[in-house]
Amino acid sequence: MNILQLSNRLGYPPKDGGAIGIYNYTKAYHDLGHDVTVLAMNTKKHFYSLSQLPDSYKSLAKINAINVDSSVSVLGALMNLFSTESYHISRFISKDYDEELKALLQNKEYDIVHLDGLHLSPYVETIRQHSKAKVAMRAHNVEYMIWERVAMNGSIWPKSAYLKLLAKRLKKYEAQRLNVYDMLVAITPEDSKIFKEDGCNIPVTVCPAGLDLDQYKVDKTKIESMSLFHLGALDWVPNQQGIKWFLSEVWPKVNSKFPELKFYIAGRNMPKNLLNMNLQNVEVVGEVESAIDFMNSKSIMLVPLLSGSGMRIKIIEGLALEKSIVTTSIGAEGINYEDGKNLLIANNPDEFVTQIERLIADREMVNDLGANARKLIENEYSNFKLVESLVEEYKKMIV
Incomplete structure:
Protein backbone atom coordinates (compact mmCIF):
# COMPACT_ATOMS: atom_id res chain seq x y z
CA MET A 1 0.00 0.00 0.00
CA LEU A 211 8.10 -0.74 20.97
CA ASP A 212 10.81 -2.19 18.79
CA LEU A 213 12.09 -4.49 21.51
CA ASP A 214 15.46 -5.02 19.81
CA GLN A 215 16.28 -1.44 20.87
CA TYR A 216 15.64 -2.12 24.56
CA LYS A 217 18.51 -4.14 25.97
CA VAL A 218 18.48 -4.57 29.75
CA ASP A 219 21.88 -3.70 31.29
CA LYS A 220 22.20 -3.91 35.08
CA THR A 221 25.99 -3.58 35.23
CA LYS A 222 25.97 0.14 36.02
CA ILE A 223 22.77 0.44 38.01
CA GLU A 224 22.69 2.68 41.08
CA SER A 225 21.04 0.48 43.66
CA MET A 226 17.77 1.75 45.14
CA SER A 227 17.79 5.05 43.27
CA LEU A 228 14.55 6.78 42.26
CA PHE A 229 14.02 8.53 38.93
CA HIS A 230 11.49 10.26 36.75
CA LEU A 231 11.98 10.63 32.99
CA GLY A 232 9.60 12.55 30.78
CA ALA A 233 9.15 15.67 28.69
CA LEU A 234 8.91 18.51 31.21
CA ASP A 235 7.22 20.86 28.76
CA TRP A 236 4.13 18.62 28.91
CA VAL A 237 1.74 20.11 31.47
CA PRO A 238 0.66 16.79 33.10
CA ASN A 239 4.32 15.89 33.75
CA GLN A 240 5.02 19.32 35.25
CA GLN A 241 1.95 19.08 37.42
CA GLY A 242 2.74 15.57 38.61
CA ILE A 243 6.36 16.33 39.52
CA LYS A 244 5.38 19.51 41.34
CA TRP A 245 2.82 17.55 43.37
CA PHE A 246 5.29 14.74 44.13
CA LEU A 247 8.03 17.09 45.31
CA SER A 248 5.60 19.02 47.48
CA GLU A 249 3.41 16.24 48.91
CA VAL A 250 5.45 13.03 48.71
CA TRP A 251 9.17 13.70 48.63
CA PRO A 252 9.45 15.26 52.13
CA LYS A 253 7.96 12.05 53.58
CA VAL A 254 10.22 9.80 51.50
CA ASN A 255 13.30 11.86 52.31
CA SER A 256 12.48 11.76 56.01
CA LYS A 257 12.23 7.96 56.01
CA PHE A 258 15.21 7.39 53.69
CA PRO A 259 17.65 10.32 54.04
CA GLU A 260 20.27 8.63 51.82
CA LEU A 261 17.90 7.91 48.93
CA LYS A 262 18.36 10.01 45.78
CA PHE A 263 15.69 11.10 43.31
CA TYR A 264 16.78 11.99 39.76
CA ILE A 265 14.56 14.08 37.48
CA ALA A 266 15.36 13.94 33.77
CA GLY A 267 13.64 15.23 30.65
CA ARG A 268 13.87 17.82 27.92
CA ASN A 269 12.74 21.43 28.20
CA MET A 270 13.09 21.51 31.97
CA PRO A 271 11.25 24.55 33.45
CA LYS A 272 13.44 27.09 35.24
CA ASN A 273 11.65 26.55 38.55
CA LEU A 274 12.78 22.90 38.48
CA LEU A 275 16.28 23.68 37.27
CA ASN A 276 16.77 26.22 40.04
CA MET A 277 15.23 24.33 42.93
CA ASN A 278 17.36 23.03 45.77
CA LEU A 279 15.82 20.04 47.54
CA GLN A 280 17.78 17.55 49.58
CA ASN A 281 18.85 14.50 47.53
CA VAL A 282 16.92 15.65 44.45
CA GLU A 283 19.14 15.89 41.38
CA VAL A 284 17.76 17.67 38.33
CA VAL A 285 19.49 16.03 35.37
CA GLY A 286 17.70 17.76 32.49
CA GLU A 287 17.73 16.25 29.01
CA VAL A 288 19.71 13.01 28.68
CA GLU A 289 21.55 11.80 25.61
CA SER A 290 20.11 8.29 25.84
CA ALA A 291 16.88 7.54 27.68
CA ILE A 292 17.71 3.82 27.60
CA ASP A 293 21.14 4.31 29.16
CA PHE A 294 19.69 6.62 31.81
CA MET A 295 16.91 4.20 32.76
CA ASN A 296 19.34 1.27 32.84
CA SER A 297 21.46 3.20 35.37
CA LYS A 298 18.63 3.72 37.88
CA SER A 299 16.44 1.41 39.92
CA ILE A 300 12.89 2.59 40.69
CA MET A 301 10.84 4.61 38.20
CA LEU A 302 8.26 7.08 39.51
CA VAL A 303 5.44 8.41 37.30
CA PRO A 304 3.17 10.55 39.52
CA LEU A 305 0.63 11.57 36.86
CA LEU A 306 -2.55 13.28 38.03
CA SER A 307 -3.86 14.06 34.53
CA GLY A 308 -3.48 12.73 31.03
CA SER A 309 -5.10 10.25 28.66
CA GLY A 310 -3.98 7.53 26.28
CA MET A 311 -0.76 5.67 27.15
CA ARG A 312 2.56 6.76 28.59
CA ILE A 313 5.28 5.43 26.30
CA LYS A 314 7.92 6.16 28.93
CA ILE A 315 6.19 3.62 31.19
CA ILE A 316 6.18 1.11 28.34
CA GLU A 317 9.91 1.76 27.91
CA GLY A 318 10.51 1.34 31.64
CA LEU A 319 8.64 -1.97 31.64
CA ALA A 320 10.72 -3.16 28.68
CA LEU A 321 13.90 -2.35 30.63
CA GLU A 322 12.70 -4.31 33.69
CA LYS A 323 12.24 -1.24 35.87
CA SER A 324 10.22 -1.36 39.08
CA ILE A 325 7.58 1.32 38.44
CA VAL A 326 5.34 3.18 40.86
CA THR A 327 2.64 5.22 39.14
CA THR A 328 -0.94 6.40 39.54
CA SER A 329 -4.00 4.74 38.08
CA ILE A 330 -4.07 7.53 35.49
CA GLY A 331 -0.41 6.93 34.66
CA ALA A 332 -1.04 3.23 34.03
CA GLU A 333 -4.17 3.74 31.91
CA GLY A 334 -4.17 1.75 28.71
CA ILE A 335 -1.57 -0.77 29.90
CA ASN A 336 -2.75 -4.33 30.51
CA TYR A 337 -0.99 -4.55 33.89
CA GLU A 338 -1.62 -6.33 37.17
CA ASP A 339 -0.97 -4.19 40.24
CA GLY A 340 1.77 -5.89 42.23
CA LYS A 341 2.86 -8.09 39.31
CA ASN A 342 4.04 -5.76 36.52
CA LEU A 343 4.04 -2.43 38.37
CA LEU A 344 2.76 -0.78 41.55
CA ILE A 345 -0.13 1.69 41.82
CA ALA A 346 -0.16 4.65 44.22
CA ASN A 347 -2.81 7.37 44.10
CA ASN A 348 -1.97 9.51 47.13
CA PRO A 349 1.15 10.56 49.07
CA ASP A 350 0.94 7.81 51.69
CA GLU A 351 0.51 5.13 49.04
CA PHE A 352 3.59 6.40 47.16
CA VAL A 353 5.63 6.28 50.37
CA THR A 354 4.39 2.76 51.14
CA GLN A 355 5.14 1.41 47.67
CA ILE A 356 8.62 2.93 47.61
CA GLU A 357 9.24 1.50 51.08
CA ARG A 358 8.16 -1.97 49.90
CA LEU A 359 10.62 -1.89 47.01
CA ILE A 360 13.52 -0.71 49.14
CA ALA A 361 12.88 -3.46 51.68
CA ASP A 362 12.35 -6.31 49.22
CA ARG A 363 14.99 -6.91 46.56
CA GLU A 364 13.21 -10.06 45.38
CA MET A 365 10.08 -8.02 44.70
CA VAL A 366 12.13 -5.58 42.62
CA ASN A 367 13.50 -8.44 40.53
CA ASP A 368 10.11 -10.12 40.11
CA LEU A 369 8.39 -6.89 39.07
CA GLY A 370 11.10 -6.24 36.48
CA ALA A 371 10.97 -9.74 35.02
CA ASN A 372 7.17 -9.68 34.78
CA ALA A 373 7.26 -6.18 33.28
CA ARG A 374 9.52 -7.31 30.44
CA LYS A 375 7.35 -10.36 29.76
CA LEU A 376 4.28 -8.15 29.48
CA ILE A 377 5.94 -5.97 26.84
CA GLU A 378 7.28 -8.96 24.91
CA ASN A 379 3.86 -10.62 24.86
CA GLU A 380 1.60 -7.64 24.14
CA TYR A 381 3.49 -4.55 22.97
Whole structure:
Protein backbone atom coordinates (compact mmCIF):
# COMPACT_ATOMS: atom_id res chain seq x y z
CA MET A 1 0.00 0.00 0.00
CA ASN A 2 0.94 3.63 -0.46
CA ILE A 3 0.64 5.32 2.92
CA LEU A 4 0.83 9.06 3.60
CA GLN A 5 1.58 9.79 7.25
CA LEU A 6 0.72 13.28 8.50
CA SER A 7 2.15 14.48 11.81
CA ASN A 8 2.51 17.71 13.76
CA ARG A 9 6.22 17.04 14.32
CA LEU A 10 9.01 14.93 12.91
CA GLY A 11 9.42 11.45 14.30
CA TYR A 12 13.13 12.11 14.72
CA PRO A 13 14.86 12.08 17.12
CA PRO A 14 12.66 9.45 18.80
CA LYS A 15 13.40 10.55 22.35
CA ASP A 16 9.99 11.33 23.85
CA GLY A 17 6.63 9.62 23.68
CA GLY A 18 5.21 11.73 20.84
CA ALA A 19 8.20 11.31 18.54
CA ILE A 20 8.62 7.62 19.42
CA GLY A 21 5.01 6.91 18.45
CA ILE A 22 5.36 8.68 15.10
CA TYR A 23 8.73 7.08 14.35
CA ASN A 24 7.55 3.60 15.28
CA TYR A 25 4.62 3.76 12.87
CA THR A 26 6.85 4.97 10.04
CA LYS A 27 9.30 2.15 10.69
CA ALA A 28 6.63 -0.53 11.05
CA TYR A 29 4.87 0.52 7.83
CA HIS A 30 8.24 0.37 6.03
CA ASP A 31 9.23 -2.97 7.55
CA LEU A 32 5.88 -4.41 6.50
CA GLY A 33 6.74 -3.56 2.90
CA HIS A 34 4.60 -0.47 2.33
CA ASP A 35 5.59 2.68 0.48
CA VAL A 36 5.59 5.47 3.07
CA THR A 37 5.55 9.24 2.62
CA VAL A 38 5.73 11.52 5.66
CA LEU A 39 4.49 15.09 5.76
CA ALA A 40 5.46 16.57 9.11
CA MET A 41 5.20 19.98 10.66
CA ASN A 42 8.57 21.30 11.79
CA THR A 43 7.59 23.48 14.72
CA LYS A 44 9.74 25.77 16.84
CA LYS A 45 9.11 23.56 19.86
CA HIS A 46 10.38 20.40 18.14
CA PHE A 47 12.45 21.83 15.30
CA TYR A 48 14.99 19.54 13.65
CA SER A 49 17.05 20.39 10.59
CA LEU A 50 16.23 18.11 7.67
CA SER A 51 19.86 18.21 6.60
CA GLN A 52 20.79 16.48 9.86
CA LEU A 53 18.34 13.59 9.51
CA PRO A 54 20.29 10.32 9.44
CA ASP A 55 20.14 8.04 6.42
CA SER A 56 18.67 5.31 8.63
CA TYR A 57 15.56 7.46 9.13
CA LYS A 58 15.37 8.78 5.58
CA SER A 59 15.51 5.21 4.26
CA LEU A 60 12.18 4.45 5.93
CA ALA A 61 10.08 6.97 4.01
CA LYS A 62 10.05 10.01 1.78
CA ILE A 63 10.36 12.71 4.44
CA ASN A 64 8.74 16.10 3.86
CA ALA A 65 8.56 18.83 6.50
CA ILE A 66 7.01 22.28 6.53
CA ASN A 67 7.96 24.95 9.06
CA VAL A 68 4.90 25.79 11.18
CA ASP A 69 4.81 28.23 14.08
CA SER A 70 2.50 26.57 16.60
CA SER A 71 3.91 28.49 19.55
CA VAL A 72 1.68 29.37 22.47
CA SER A 73 1.71 33.12 23.03
CA VAL A 74 0.05 35.43 25.52
CA LEU A 75 -1.38 37.52 22.70
CA GLY A 76 -2.65 34.46 20.86
CA ALA A 77 -4.27 33.10 24.00
CA LEU A 78 -5.95 36.44 24.72
CA MET A 79 -7.19 36.82 21.15
CA ASN A 80 -8.59 33.31 21.30
CA LEU A 81 -10.86 34.37 24.15
CA PHE A 82 -12.85 36.38 21.59
CA SER A 83 -13.12 33.40 19.25
CA THR A 84 -15.09 30.16 19.34
CA GLU A 85 -12.16 28.12 18.01
CA SER A 86 -10.10 25.66 19.98
CA TYR A 87 -6.70 27.23 20.61
CA HIS A 88 -5.19 23.75 20.81
CA ILE A 89 -6.19 23.15 17.17
CA SER A 90 -6.01 26.57 15.52
CA ARG A 91 -2.28 26.86 16.26
CA PHE A 92 -1.64 23.95 13.87
CA ILE A 93 -3.58 25.29 10.87
CA SER A 94 -1.05 26.30 8.23
CA LYS A 95 -1.57 27.44 4.65
CA ASP A 96 1.92 26.24 3.68
CA TYR A 97 1.28 22.79 5.14
CA ASP A 98 -2.07 22.60 3.36
CA GLU A 99 -0.47 23.53 0.02
CA GLU A 100 2.23 20.90 0.41
CA LEU A 101 -0.42 18.32 1.27
CA LYS A 102 -2.34 19.21 -1.90
CA ALA A 103 0.80 18.81 -3.99
CA LEU A 104 1.54 15.37 -2.55
CA LEU A 105 -2.03 14.19 -3.10
CA GLN A 106 -2.11 15.46 -6.68
CA ASN A 107 1.20 13.83 -7.59
CA LYS A 108 0.56 10.35 -6.20
CA GLU A 109 -2.33 8.04 -5.39
CA TYR A 110 -2.41 6.92 -1.75
CA ASP A 111 -4.38 4.07 -0.26
CA ILE A 112 -4.25 5.30 3.34
CA VAL A 113 -3.71 8.73 4.86
CA HIS A 114 -2.64 8.25 8.47
CA LEU A 115 -3.30 11.26 10.71
CA ASP A 116 -1.05 11.24 13.77
CA GLY A 117 -3.33 12.96 16.25
CA LEU A 118 -6.24 15.36 16.45
CA HIS A 119 -4.10 18.35 15.41
CA LEU A 120 -4.16 16.99 11.83
CA SER A 121 -7.97 16.84 11.67
CA PRO A 122 -8.33 20.28 9.98
CA TYR A 123 -6.72 18.79 6.86
CA VAL A 124 -9.32 16.08 6.25
CA GLU A 125 -11.30 18.29 3.88
CA THR A 126 -8.19 18.85 1.74
CA ILE A 127 -7.61 15.10 1.62
CA ARG A 128 -11.21 14.45 0.55
CA GLN A 129 -10.98 17.09 -2.18
CA HIS A 130 -7.78 15.76 -3.74
CA SER A 131 -7.68 12.03 -2.96
CA LYS A 132 -9.76 8.87 -2.75
CA ALA A 133 -7.54 7.51 0.03
CA LYS A 134 -9.09 6.19 3.20
CA VAL A 135 -8.36 8.35 6.24
CA ALA A 136 -7.30 6.73 9.52
CA MET A 137 -6.94 9.00 12.53
CA ARG A 138 -4.62 7.69 15.25
CA ALA A 139 -5.90 9.31 18.44
CA HIS A 140 -2.98 9.68 20.82
CA ASN A 141 -5.41 10.51 23.64
CA VAL A 142 -8.89 11.69 24.32
CA GLU A 143 -7.43 15.18 24.11
CA TYR A 144 -10.07 17.11 26.01
CA MET A 145 -9.82 14.74 28.98
CA ILE A 146 -6.20 15.75 29.53
CA TRP A 147 -7.16 19.39 29.93
CA GLU A 148 -10.23 18.66 32.04
CA ARG A 149 -7.98 16.78 34.45
CA VAL A 150 -5.29 19.46 34.37
CA ALA A 151 -7.90 22.09 35.22
CA MET A 152 -9.17 20.02 38.14
CA ASN A 153 -5.74 19.33 39.65
CA GLY A 154 -4.00 22.21 41.32
CA SER A 155 -4.75 25.12 39.00
CA ILE A 156 -5.99 28.31 40.66
CA TRP A 157 -8.34 30.94 39.29
CA PRO A 158 -8.15 32.55 36.71
CA LYS A 159 -5.88 29.87 35.19
CA SER A 160 -8.33 27.10 36.10
CA ALA A 161 -11.18 28.99 34.44
CA TYR A 162 -9.16 29.45 31.26
CA LEU A 163 -8.13 25.78 31.20
CA LYS A 164 -11.77 24.74 31.62
CA LEU A 165 -12.69 26.97 28.66
CA LEU A 166 -9.95 25.39 26.55
CA ALA A 167 -11.10 21.90 27.54
CA LYS A 168 -14.74 22.74 26.71
CA ARG A 169 -13.85 24.04 23.25
CA LEU A 170 -11.53 21.12 22.58
CA LYS A 171 -14.22 18.65 23.63
CA LYS A 172 -16.70 20.26 21.25
CA TYR A 173 -14.20 20.16 18.38
CA GLU A 174 -13.16 16.58 19.08
CA ALA A 175 -16.80 15.44 19.13
CA GLN A 176 -17.62 17.31 15.90
CA ARG A 177 -14.74 15.59 14.10
CA LEU A 178 -15.30 12.01 15.30
CA ASN A 179 -17.07 10.88 12.12
CA VAL A 180 -15.12 12.73 9.41
CA TYR A 181 -12.55 9.90 9.13
CA ASP A 182 -12.94 6.40 7.71
CA MET A 183 -11.42 4.78 10.78
CA LEU A 184 -10.51 5.92 14.27
CA VAL A 185 -7.48 4.20 15.78
CA ALA A 186 -7.68 4.45 19.57
CA ILE A 187 -4.62 3.79 21.65
CA THR A 188 -6.49 2.17 24.55
CA PRO A 189 -9.80 0.32 25.08
CA GLU A 190 -10.76 3.07 27.54
CA ASP A 191 -10.30 5.75 24.87
CA SER A 192 -12.27 3.68 22.36
CA LYS A 193 -15.19 3.45 24.80
CA ILE A 194 -15.19 7.21 25.38
CA PHE A 195 -15.10 7.99 21.66
CA LYS A 196 -18.13 5.77 21.09
CA GLU A 197 -19.97 7.34 24.02
CA ASP A 198 -19.19 10.76 22.56
CA GLY A 199 -20.89 9.83 19.28
CA CYS A 200 -18.34 8.03 17.13
CA ASN A 201 -20.20 5.89 14.56
CA ILE A 202 -17.33 4.95 12.25
CA PRO A 203 -15.16 1.84 12.75
CA VAL A 204 -12.91 2.09 15.80
CA THR A 205 -9.97 -0.21 16.32
CA VAL A 206 -7.57 -0.31 19.25
CA CYS A 207 -3.84 -0.30 18.55
CA PRO A 208 -1.76 0.30 21.69
CA ALA A 209 1.60 2.03 21.68
CA GLY A 210 4.31 -0.52 21.05
CA LEU A 211 8.10 -0.74 20.97
CA ASP A 212 10.81 -2.19 18.79
CA LEU A 213 12.09 -4.49 21.51
CA ASP A 214 15.46 -5.02 19.81
CA GLN A 215 16.28 -1.44 20.87
CA TYR A 216 15.64 -2.12 24.56
CA LYS A 217 18.51 -4.14 25.97
CA VAL A 218 18.48 -4.57 29.75
CA ASP A 219 21.88 -3.70 31.29
CA LYS A 220 22.20 -3.91 35.08
CA THR A 221 25.99 -3.58 35.23
CA LYS A 222 25.97 0.14 36.02
CA ILE A 223 22.77 0.44 38.01
CA GLU A 224 22.69 2.68 41.08
CA SER A 225 21.04 0.48 43.66
CA MET A 226 17.77 1.75 45.14
CA SER A 227 17.79 5.05 43.27
CA LEU A 228 14.55 6.78 42.26
CA PHE A 229 14.02 8.53 38.93
CA HIS A 230 11.49 10.26 36.75
CA LEU A 231 11.98 10.63 32.99
CA GLY A 232 9.60 12.55 30.78
CA ALA A 233 9.15 15.67 28.69
CA LEU A 234 8.91 18.51 31.21
CA ASP A 235 7.22 20.86 28.76
CA TRP A 236 4.13 18.62 28.91
CA VAL A 237 1.74 20.11 31.47
CA PRO A 238 0.66 16.79 33.10
CA ASN A 239 4.32 15.89 33.75
CA GLN A 240 5.02 19.32 35.25
CA GLN A 241 1.95 19.08 37.42
CA GLY A 242 2.74 15.57 38.61
CA ILE A 243 6.36 16.33 39.52
CA LYS A 244 5.38 19.51 41.34
CA TRP A 245 2.82 17.55 43.37
CA PHE A 246 5.29 14.74 44.13
CA LEU A 247 8.03 17.09 45.31
CA SER A 248 5.60 19.02 47.48
CA GLU A 249 3.41 16.24 48.91
CA VAL A 250 5.45 13.03 48.71
CA TRP A 251 9.17 13.70 48.63
CA PRO A 252 9.45 15.26 52.13
CA LYS A 253 7.96 12.05 53.58
CA VAL A 254 10.22 9.80 51.50
CA ASN A 255 13.30 11.86 52.31
CA SER A 256 12.48 11.76 56.01
CA LYS A 257 12.23 7.96 56.01
CA PHE A 258 15.21 7.39 53.69
CA PRO A 259 17.65 10.32 54.04
CA GLU A 260 20.27 8.63 51.82
CA LEU A 261 17.90 7.91 48.93
CA LYS A 262 18.36 10.01 45.78
CA PHE A 263 15.69 11.10 43.31
CA TYR A 264 16.78 11.99 39.76
CA ILE A 265 14.56 14.08 37.48
CA ALA A 266 15.36 13.94 33.77
CA GLY A 267 13.64 15.23 30.65
CA ARG A 268 13.87 17.82 27.92
CA ASN A 269 12.74 21.43 28.20
CA MET A 270 13.09 21.51 31.97
CA PRO A 271 11.25 24.55 33.45
CA LYS A 272 13.44 27.09 35.24
CA ASN A 273 11.65 26.55 38.55
CA LEU A 274 12.78 22.90 38.48
CA LEU A 275 16.28 23.68 37.27
CA ASN A 276 16.77 26.22 40.04
CA MET A 277 15.23 24.33 42.93
CA ASN A 278 17.36 23.03 45.77
CA LEU A 279 15.82 20.04 47.54
CA GLN A 280 17.78 17.55 49.58
CA ASN A 281 18.85 14.50 47.53
CA VAL A 282 16.92 15.65 44.45
CA GLU A 283 19.14 15.89 41.38
CA VAL A 284 17.76 17.67 38.33
CA VAL A 285 19.49 16.03 35.37
CA GLY A 286 17.70 17.76 32.49
CA GLU A 287 17.73 16.25 29.01
CA VAL A 288 19.71 13.01 28.68
CA GLU A 289 21.55 11.80 25.61
CA SER A 290 20.11 8.29 25.84
CA ALA A 291 16.88 7.54 27.68
CA ILE A 292 17.71 3.82 27.60
CA ASP A 293 21.14 4.31 29.16
CA PHE A 294 19.69 6.62 31.81
CA MET A 295 16.91 4.20 32.76
CA ASN A 296 19.34 1.27 32.84
CA SER A 297 21.46 3.20 35.37
CA LYS A 298 18.63 3.72 37.88
CA SER A 299 16.44 1.41 39.92
CA ILE A 300 12.89 2.59 40.69
CA MET A 301 10.84 4.61 38.20
CA LEU A 302 8.26 7.08 39.51
CA VAL A 303 5.44 8.41 37.30
CA PRO A 304 3.17 10.55 39.52
CA LEU A 305 0.63 11.57 36.86
CA LEU A 306 -2.55 13.28 38.03
CA SER A 307 -3.86 14.06 34.53
CA GLY A 308 -3.48 12.73 31.03
CA SER A 309 -5.10 10.25 28.66
CA GLY A 310 -3.98 7.53 26.28
CA MET A 311 -0.76 5.67 27.15
CA ARG A 312 2.56 6.76 28.59
CA ILE A 313 5.28 5.43 26.30
CA LYS A 314 7.92 6.16 28.93
CA ILE A 315 6.19 3.62 31.19
CA ILE A 316 6.18 1.11 28.34
CA GLU A 317 9.91 1.76 27.91
CA GLY A 318 10.51 1.34 31.64
CA LEU A 319 8.64 -1.97 31.64
CA ALA A 320 10.72 -3.16 28.68
CA LEU A 321 13.90 -2.35 30.63
CA GLU A 322 12.70 -4.31 33.69
CA LYS A 323 12.24 -1.24 35.87
CA SER A 324 10.22 -1.36 39.08
CA ILE A 325 7.58 1.32 38.44
CA VAL A 326 5.34 3.18 40.86
CA THR A 327 2.64 5.22 39.14
CA THR A 328 -0.94 6.40 39.54
CA SER A 329 -4.00 4.74 38.08
CA ILE A 330 -4.07 7.53 35.49
CA GLY A 331 -0.41 6.93 34.66
CA ALA A 332 -1.04 3.23 34.03
CA GLU A 333 -4.17 3.74 31.91
CA GLY A 334 -4.17 1.75 28.71
CA ILE A 335 -1.57 -0.77 29.90
CA ASN A 336 -2.75 -4.33 30.51
CA TYR A 337 -0.99 -4.55 33.89
CA GLU A 338 -1.62 -6.33 37.17
CA ASP A 339 -0.97 -4.19 40.24
CA GLY A 340 1.77 -5.89 42.23
CA LYS A 341 2.86 -8.09 39.31
CA ASN A 342 4.04 -5.76 36.52
CA LEU A 343 4.04 -2.43 38.37
CA LEU A 344 2.76 -0.78 41.55
CA ILE A 345 -0.13 1.69 41.82
CA ALA A 346 -0.16 4.65 44.22
CA ASN A 347 -2.81 7.37 44.10
CA ASN A 348 -1.97 9.51 47.13
CA PRO A 349 1.15 10.56 49.07
CA ASP A 350 0.94 7.81 51.69
CA GLU A 351 0.51 5.13 49.04
CA PHE A 352 3.59 6.40 47.16
CA VAL A 353 5.63 6.28 50.37
CA THR A 354 4.39 2.76 51.14
CA GLN A 355 5.14 1.41 47.67
CA ILE A 356 8.62 2.93 47.61
CA GLU A 357 9.24 1.50 51.08
CA ARG A 358 8.16 -1.97 49.90
CA LEU A 359 10.62 -1.89 47.01
CA ILE A 360 13.52 -0.71 49.14
CA ALA A 361 12.88 -3.46 51.68
CA ASP A 362 12.35 -6.31 49.22
CA ARG A 363 14.99 -6.91 46.56
CA GLU A 364 13.21 -10.06 45.38
CA MET A 365 10.08 -8.02 44.70
CA VAL A 366 12.13 -5.58 42.62
CA ASN A 367 13.50 -8.44 40.53
CA ASP A 368 10.11 -10.12 40.11
CA LEU A 369 8.39 -6.89 39.07
CA GLY A 370 11.10 -6.24 36.48
CA ALA A 371 10.97 -9.74 35.02
CA ASN A 372 7.17 -9.68 34.78
CA ALA A 373 7.26 -6.18 33.28
CA ARG A 374 9.52 -7.31 30.44
CA LYS A 375 7.35 -10.36 29.76
CA LEU A 376 4.28 -8.15 29.48
CA ILE A 377 5.94 -5.97 26.84
CA GLU A 378 7.28 -8.96 24.91
CA ASN A 379 3.86 -10.62 24.86
CA GLU A 380 1.60 -7.64 24.14
CA TYR A 381 3.49 -4.55 22.97
CA SER A 382 5.62 -5.50 19.98
CA ASN A 383 5.26 -2.52 17.65
CA PHE A 384 5.67 -4.61 14.49
CA LYS A 385 2.92 -7.07 15.47
CA LEU A 386 0.54 -4.31 16.58
CA VAL A 387 0.89 -2.32 13.35
CA GLU A 388 0.72 -5.51 11.30
CA SER A 389 -2.72 -6.19 12.81
CA LEU A 390 -3.78 -2.60 12.14
CA VAL A 391 -2.75 -2.87 8.48
CA GLU A 392 -5.06 -5.87 8.13
CA GLU A 393 -7.90 -3.57 9.21
CA TYR A 394 -6.79 -1.04 6.60
CA LYS A 395 -6.97 -3.70 3.90
CA LYS A 396 -10.60 -4.41 4.77
CA MET A 397 -11.39 -0.72 4.20
CA ILE A 398 -9.82 -0.45 0.75
CA VAL A 399 -11.18 -3.65 -0.78
